[in-house]
Amino acid sequence: MSTDERRMAVLSAIVEDYVSTSEPVGSKALLERHQLNVSAATVRNDMAALEDEGLIAAPHTSAGRIPTDAGYRLFVDRLQAIRPMSKGERSAITRYLEGADDLDEVLERTVRLLATLTRQVAVVQYPSLTRSTVRHIELVPMSPDRLMAVVITGAGQVEQRVVPTATDYTTGTGAEALARARARINAATTDRRLADALSALSTLHAEDADTEDSLTAGILAALEDALAEERQAKVTLAGTANLARAQGDFPLTLGPVLDALEQHVVLLQLLSVEAGQDEGVAVRIGTENPVSGLQSTSLITSGYAAGDEHVGNVGIVGPTRMDYPAAMAQVRAVATYLSRIMGH
Structure with missing residues (x-):
């Protein structure tokens, strides 16, 4: 394993542990929880190098380290694949979304489902109807x-x-x-x-x-x-209460985040992010968000289609400390099923 690969493994382990525990991660904990197959000194050196690169940082109150926005970005960019959802999960999504009778109910169910799956704030853009005749x-x-x-x-x-x-x-x-x-x-x-x-x-x-x-x-x-x-597209959202569960992840107060989420123009601006071409999922992390009130959050979006035409986006907003592989898979899956329904 090269030095770069080893340091990436250390970064991934720090991200996974911090997302799981919400506690800063130390070298001892990494060695106990992960099969890194290196010495304690090597892990400490790798952590020092990651910190020098701005990928992890030490909170004032702890000797452990937490990922920075840049660290999360590198982790997301290096993901080899988005973790697929189980057959049961996929069937549940299909049954729930296909039970809706009209567009409003389809989109309401979409955000409720996505908020439940991810335990984040879910938002969906109404389809652009410029294809109307x-x-x-x-x-x-x-x-x-x-x-x-x-x-x-x-x-x-x-x-x-x-x-x-x-x-x-x-x-x-x-x-x-x-x-x-x-x-x-x-x-x-x-x-x-x-x-x-x-x-x-x-x-x-x-x-x-x-x-x-x-x-x-x-x-x-x-x-x-x-x-x-x-x-003049509009949006609908669900799961705002999920932010309270993660209140400790926000540096000062939830106020700026809630204010931004109330402004549908802001949400439309965020949802206009083009979905990534590789997996159909786009991720904006922390300060990559243009809206100041949301720079303590991450946004994961995916486009959905009607037939062959991209007509809108669906996504989630939550703290930067989130399970990115799972959330990306869930957003992509819900967008895929929404496309199938829109194409009927």
Whole structure:
């Protein structure tokens, strides 16, 4: 075993013991609990080297050592594989999640399950619905100079706009012109995704002299608002009480952590982390988090899909002292089953 491999084994042992006991780890305890097959002097030298590298540190009140954020990061990066869940655990996840009737209940069950499995705070991002399509666009005359444009999306969302017009669509001739415009507009947008429908309607706006500019502009505005609303994703979370169980892991108070978790904009910012490509799991540790209130926590996330399309992320927030291999496996497993349900 090389010196680097041996020191990595010592670091891994320190991480495992500290996560298990929440007590700083000394060289004597390492030798008693782990088959390191080296002398006490070698372990002390390795611990000194790890401390010099900033991977472990000594709390003021103890002769033992605890992992630093950098130590946890190296430990996570060196994991050879994410520990798989048992067949029974996987079956339980499937049964629990598939018992839900609608999207809200699926996501509520997802966070409750993940919070229970990991004993951390679980959070899930609602799926991005920018894949919604235009179902129909209706144009309804209200007066000689006003018209109501109604955009109905495939997700059932309705956007309405009152559009001023230069043409009186309440007359017989106007009604015929409106029918032609309605047909052209729906031909360009129906069953297209909102963003694609916007593009198609912009092209129609430029090329079709018969469709009144103000009419097309009003529908474009309604489509843009529908798209903006669907991009305003939301989150749901569970297991906040789990933080109290780990209160000793937070240096001062839980207040900043709880404040950050209450802000859904913050959670969305955190969940926007791209999942790692190798195992589909991303880990942010301590000060790697951009939110000051959460720099005493770690965030583990994984993406979930609907069909072939990534539509959201699911993850956990907890103290940096956590069982990373197990938590990563649990987050990945729940995300995988959520993808299966979303793809039905």
